[in-house]
């Protein structure tokens with residue numbers, strides 16, 4: 001599969017059947033919100049784990065020295081917390097371009113957590129970079145991932161900034177993700 005997924009995303013998923021479109025972000029979409037939205041809400045999805053297993057050629061690394069960024073790995077019994085945004089269909093022109101380095105759009109149930117703590121289930125959209133995409137880097141230890149991240153940078157900035165900003169955004173949401181906090185701990189010994 002080509003690393004550029006823009007055409008695939010535009011042909012594989014029309015958004016016409018949605019009354020409300022909820023985009024669920026679990027990585028940079030939590031802290032870098034460079035698109036307009038109608039409302040946002042802390043949320044989670046089930047059956048997925050956040051992992052720094054995707055390569056970044058275009059944001060936090062280069063084709064010669066790809067950074068490591070977040071993707072989702074299917075894992076029964078897991079919960080992944082993030083932020084959901086209600087957006088219009090037009091935003092996917094920008095979003096598909098932003099997520100073009102291997103991420104495909106998928107439809108999943110998203111559980112919105114409203115201000116009174118109640119949960120509302122919606123059909124949502126997530127971007128996943130699976131092992132079929134050519135930028136995929138795959139599993140490694142948190143220590144090795146931290147060492148990799150410490151040595152990468154790309155057009156959007158330092159790879160370490162992606163990890164640190166995500167860790168801080170998760171802390172603000174009150175979310176503990178041991179994969180992220182362990183990478184951050186190892187990273188703090190390196191930079």
Ligand code: SIN
Nearest residue numbers: 025026027028029127
């Ligand atoms: C996401 O944040 O939901 C997708 C991965 C990324 O852009 O970091």
